[in-house]
Structure formats: C-alpha cells, structure tokens
Amino acid sequence: MTPELAVAARKPLQRMLDFAETQKQRVTASGDIVKDRELFANVGAA
Numbered sequence: 001m002t003p004e005l006a007v008a009a010r011k012p013l014q015r016m017l018d019f020a021e022t023q024k025q026r027v028t029a030s031g032d033i034v035k036d037r038e039l040f041a042n043v044g045a046a
Contacts, residue, residue, distance in 0.1 A: 001009075029036045 029039060
C-alpha cells in the first residue's frame with residue numbers, strides 16, 4: 001500500500017469513528033425480551 005493510499009483510506013475510517021463517538025448512547029436491556037425488542041428494532045446485519 002502506498003503512503004498516499006493509506007492517507008486516503010484513513011479519511012472515511014476516521015469519519016466513521018468520529019460519527020460513532022457522537023452517537024454514544026447508554027442502552028441497557030431489562031431482561032424482558034418483549035420489552036427489549038424495541039431497543040434493537042433498527043439493528044441490522046453488520
């Protein structure tokens with residue numbers, strides 16, 4: 001990998017990490033699977 005490509009590849013990764021940092025939210029499951037289904041409604045495959 002060329003140094004130029006490494007620099008270019010780092011930009012979208014850093015944006016993703018910065019976005020994740022701003023989206024920090026504490027989510028705690030209650031243990032009731034029916035109630036907790038809402039917590040994970042918008043979670044899809046990684």
